[in-house]
Amino acid sequence: MAYDKFTVLRSTAVPMPIENVDTDQIIPARFLKATERKGFGDNLFRDWRYHPDNSPKADFVLNNPTYSGKILVGGKNFGSGSSREHAAWAIYDYGFRCVISSFFADIFKNNSMNIGLLPVTVSEAFLDKIFRAIEADPKAEFEVSLPDQTVTILASGEKESFAITGYKKHNLMNGYDDIDFLHSMETEIRDFAQKHSL
Amino acid sequence: MSTLFDKVWDAHIVRRIEDGPDVLFIDRHFIHEVTSPVAFLGLENRGMKVMYPERTFATADHNTPTINQHLPVKDPLSANQLETLERNTAKYGISYWGLGNPKNGIVHVIGPENGITQPGMTIVCGDSHTSTHGAFGAIAFGIGTSEVEMVLASQCIMQPKPKKMRITVSGKLSRGVVPKDVILYIISQTTASGATGYFVEYAGEVFEDMSMEGRMTVCNMSIEMGARGGIIAPDETTFSYMKGRDKAPKGKDWDEALVYWKTLKTDPGAVFDKEYHFNASDIEPMITYGTNPGMGVGISHHVPLAGTVDSNKTTYDKALHYMGFEEGQSMIGKKVDYVFIGSCTNGRIEDFRAFASIVKGRKKADHVTAWIVPGSHIVEQQIKAEGILDILTEAGFTLRQPGCSACLAMNDDKIPAGKYAVSTSNRNFEGRQGPGARTMLASPLVAAAAAITGVVTDPRTLLNNN
Numbered sequence: 001m002a003y004d005k006f007t008v009l010r011s012t013a014v015p016m017p018i019e020n021v022d023t024d025q026i027i028p029a030r031f032l033k034a035t036e037r038k039g040f041g042d043n044l045f046r047d048w049r050y051h052p053d054n055s056p057k058a059d060f061v062l063n064n065p066t067y068s069g070k071i072l073v074g075g076k077n078f079g080s081g082s083s084r085e086h087a088a089w090a091i092y093d094y095g096f097r098c099v100i101s102s103f104f105a106d107i108f109k110n111n112s113m114n115i116g117l118l119p120v121t122v123s124e125a126f127l128d129k130i131f132r133a134i135e136a137d138p139k140a141e142f143e144v145s146l147p148d149q150t151v152t153i154l155a156s157g158e159k160e161s162f163a164i165t166g167y168k169k170h171n172l173m174n175g176y177d178d179i180d181f182l183h184s185m186e187t188e189i190r191d192f193a194q195k196h197s198l
Numbered sequence: 199m200s201t202l203f204d205k206v207w208d209a210h211i212v213r214r215i216e217d218g219p220d221v222l223f224i225d226r227h228f229i230h231e232v233t234s235p236v237a238f239l240g241l242e243n244r245g246m247k248v249m250y251p252e253r254t255f256a257t258a259d260h261n262t263p264t265i266n267q268h269l270p271v272k273d274p275l276s277a278n279q280l281e282t283l284e285r286n287t288a289k290y291g292i293s294y295w296g297l298g299n300p301k302n303g304i305v306h307v308i309g310p311e312n313g314i315t316q317p318g319m320t321i322v323c324g325d326s327h328t329s330t331h332g333a334f335g336a337i338a339f340g341i342g343t344s345e346v347e348m349v350l351a352s353q354c355i356m357q358p359k360p361k362k363m364r365i366t367v368s369g370k371l372s373r374g375v376v377p378k379d380v381i382l383y384i385i386s387q388t389t390a391s392g393a394t395g396y397f398v399e400y401a402g403e404v405f406e407d408m409s410m411e412g413r414m415t416v417c418n419m420s421i422e423m424g425a426r427g428g429i430i431a432p433d434e435t436t437f438s439y440m441k442g443r444d445k446a447p448k449g450k451d452w453d454e455a456l457v458y459w460k461t462l463k464t465d466p467g468a469v470f471d472k473e474y475h476f477n478a479s480d481i482e483p484m485i486t487y488g489t490n491p492g493m494g495v496g497i498s499h500h501v502p503l504a505g506t507v508d509s510n511k512t513t514y515d516k517a518l519h520y521m522g523f524e525e526g527q528s529m530i531g532k533k534v535d536y537v538f539i540g541s542c543t544n545g546r547i548e549d550f551r552a553f554a555s556i557v558k559g560r561k562k563a564d565h566v567t568a569w570i571v572p573g574s575h576i577v578e579q580q581i582k583a584e585g586i587l588d589i590l591t592e593a594g595f596t597l598r599q600p601g602c603s604a605c606l607a608m609n610d611d612k613i614p615a616g617k618y619a620v621s622t623s624n625r626n627f628e629g630r631q632g633p634g635a636r637t638m639l640a641s642p643l644v645a646a647a648a649a650i651t652g653v654v655t656d657p658r659t660l661l662n663n664n
């Protein structure tokens with residue numbers, strides 16, 4: 001599925017200083033019954049966001065008008081648990097384009113990059129600075145530059161760089177996905193498969 | 199000198215991309231109704247075909263009812279997912295063991311029991327507990343839907359090679375301590391993120407002595423410490439489990455396969471990026487008290503004090519608040535409302551044997567609702583054939599039909615809000631077993647003890663002397 005190219009993102013951010021935010025919180029299993037990829041953003045963080053009677057929980061950050069933006073900032077081990085790509089879809093569909101944390105679960109990280117949601121890993125110390133910058137001013141802006149591989153706290157100018165492979169960077173900046181690449185390898189794969197009979 | 203993991207991984211690299219992932223060939227691909235529809239849709243939109251349909255195997259398990267499976271599925275959304283899978287598999291010529299098929303069951307139960315899972319293979323599925331298949335010396339891991347589409351389209355995925363970790367557990371397990379306790383203990387030591395970025399090899403006497411069912415339980419939960427997967431070197435236990443299974447090699451092919459399988463072990467002196475050593479004698483029956491699988495303690499222990507765990511105060515308080523527990527409380531004696539035995543972690547015959555060994559000659563506690571859910575129809579048949587069903591019935595339990603059930607509560611098997619469940623599944627996340635449900639993960643023995651007494655109980659006090 002095509003996604004928006006990612007180059008430089010300048011935005012305010014939504015803070016979620018909770019560790020181990022798992023994919024069952026991001027999108028509970030009962031919302032995985034669709035056969036198409038649409039509308040998952042409505043149920044993003046469903047049980048943290050709404051009471052059982054569907055009224056919003058006032059103290060949850062997504063229901064707090066003070067915070068908004070295209071960047072979600074989470075505590076360490078973000079996206080642990082289930083392999084459901086629906087978690088990344090829900091975050092993307094809600095309007096986020098980037099998640100910043102000090103540590104991501106592997107599958108979530110892969111899933112995110114496959115759909116054009118950029119997971120950015122920063123140090124614990126820098127993550128803390130980001131949280132404090134938002135606390136000091138919820139309208140504080142951040143800049144995530146994929147070409148430079150940096151995150152900048154614009155108010156203070158502090159910046160940190162992040163890692164990403166050249167291959168994935170190229171894909172995200174151009175909106176390509178792995179299937180395009182694999183398709184171009186068809187003959188090579190067929191030759192290989194010959195040697196790995198069933 | 200290479201590790202078992204290196205041997206299998208390197209044998210499957212089609213191409214190494216510089217400053218990028220490896221293109222890895224996939225021998226076996228399992229799919230189910232929940233994470234496959236969007237992948238098929240993607241394929242269709244691109245006008246592509248399934249490259250090797252004979253390497254993909256489909257089942258219905260996540261979203262299926264566990265009673266009255268002969269009737270039409272009531273929930274229209276679930277029914278639609280099942281129909282979509284049936285249509286997609288028929289269209290592309292993929293084998294499908296749907297509801298009612300005698301081979302139907304949870305994907306990670308039916309793969310091994312039918313011999314589809316074999317040593318030295320690469321195996322993926324859009325489900326994180328695909329790590330289960332590592333028990334056979336295969337590289338098996340969970341993938342997302344985009345990757346399911348990749349495998350359908352090209353029989354490959356693109357993955358950076360993970361780092362390697364070895365976890366050695368030496369010695370002998372004491373009575374009443376079973377594989378589930380071993381893995382819950384390991385995760386409690388490494389934490390829920392301690393193996394992120396790694397692929398784990400389990401080694402040592404404890405795993406050598408373990409049955410295939412037990413090894414599957416251990417490898418299954420590798421993902422709960424963040425690992426991509428877990429792997430155990432195949433040995434005589436593996437080969438005798440495999441021999442004669444439906445899709446296992448036969449005759450000359452078997453002999454040839456065996457020669458290869460016997461090479462699948464870590465060379466002496468091979469180096470891991472990280473190693474852990476534990477002693478079997480330190481492990482007792484385990485139970486979780488919090489909202490991730492790393493929050494587990496020996497059953498005789500208390501809920502830890504905030505300062506003693508690897509978690510910030512906000513996160514820890516949130517977890518205990520959700521569970522309705524307080525620091526320092528004893529786990530023994532906590533009230534239990536629901537007991538769930540099943541899932542791809544503990545839904546195999548050995549698990550029901552263990553459960554039956556405790557409930558035999560006793561009665562279920564009146565206030566406990568128990569869901570006993572076999573991992574597959576084959577397991578269900580075994581339960582009946584071995585007389586376990588009679589023991590269960592006598593003790594006041596009923597047997598349900600196979601499926602994921604309360605492990606992820608997508609169907610009607612949901613634990614109600616605020617209720618306490620002792621569950622043999624693999625995740626105690628908030629709401630995992632139903633909105634507001636409070637899960638304590640444990641072994642089939644601990645589940646049986648709770649079902650009989652109605653409270654958290656050390657199963658060692660109930661072991662029958664046989």
Ligand code: SF4
Nearest residue numbers: 327541542602605606
């Ligand atoms: S039993 Fe649970 S963990 Fe296993 S495949 Fe089903 S949903 Fe996934």
